[in-house]
Amino acid sequence: NAGVTQTPKFQVLKTGQSMTLQCAQDMNHEYMSWYRQDPGMGLRLIHYSVGAGITDQGEVPNGYNVSRSTTEDFPLRLLSAAPSQTSVYFCASNVRVNTEAFFGQGTRLTVV
Amino acid sequence: AQKITQTQPGMFVQEKEAVTLDCTYDTSDQSYGLFWYKQPSSGEMIFLIYQGSYDEQNATEGRYSLNFQKARKSANLVISASQLGDSAMYFCAMRGSGGGADGLTFGKGTHLIIQP
Numbered sequence: 001n002a003g004v005t006q007t008p009k010f011q012v013l014k015t016g017q018s019m020t021l022q023c024a025q026d027m028n029h030e031y032m033s034w035y036r037q038d039p040g041m042g043l044r045l046i047h048y049s050v051g052a053g054i055t056d057q058g059e060v061p062n063g064y065n066v067s068r069s070t071t072e073d074f075p076l077r078l079l080s081a082a083p084s085q086t087s088v089y090f091c092a093s094n095v096r097v098n099t100e101a102f103f104g105q106g107t108r109l110t111v112v
Numbered sequence: 113a114q115k116i117t118q119t120q121p122g123m124f125v126q127e128k129e130a131v132t133l134d135c136t137y138d139t140s141d142q143s144y145g146l147f148w149y150k151q152p153s154s155g156e157m158i159f160l161i162y163q164g165s166y167d168e169q170n171a172t173e174g175r176y177s178l179n180f181q182k183a184r185k186s187a188n189l190v191i192s193a194s195q196l197g198d199s200a201m202y203f204c205a206m207r208g209s210g211g212g213a214d215g216l217t218f219g220k221g222t223h224l225i226i227q228p
Binding site for chain 2: 097
């Protein structure tokens with residue numbers, strides 16, 4: 001059972017480049033979300049989705065886009081990378097609202 | 113808006129002692145869930161325990177228990193008989209009922225170090 005799979009695990013980008021962080025889950029969970037983790041801080045919500053075709057913004061959405069065309073996949077797009085987006089990114093899914101979130105292994109992104 | 117406060121940036125505890133990690137929260141929601149996650153140095157997020165706002169009993173999962181005091185808006189994690197492998201970052205988080213799926217709001221975490 002793969003759970004939540006994020007790719008890549010590590011990425012270095014130049015300022016201004018764009019890229020997509022991939023997230024896939026095989027648990028048929030309706031709820032998926034993206035977080036970023038910066039040093040000394042907890043995770044902060046970027047975007048979330050309550051099902052295919054439905055997304056909404058979290059606490060820190062600027063500079064990121066998401067879409068949810070299937071239940072399984074929830075990619076996060078960086079439109080024009082900035083050094084402030086250097087962070088560790090986590091994708092998570094959960095089956096219902098107040099159930100545990102299953103997290104991917106994280107993507108460590110560095111923008112130079 | 114929801115807020116989680118963890119007032120202990122770091123803790124040192126002797127092996128086999130019990131540990132209490134503090135968490136207070138602020139929300140205007142009547143229905144909400146409280147979670148604790150462990151993040152070892154390898155970086156993954158590991159779910160430990162969940163408490164619903166309407167649960168009358170404190171949640172327990174093995175060596176983990178959640179001391180839920182609703183009137184004080186606190187949800188402290190208690191680890192009994194600590195082990196060296198408990199050394200990690202611990203995050204308290206909550207999910208409110210607004211919109212049904214607003215994601216989790218996390219505290220800044222407590223770095224727990226278990227000493228032999």
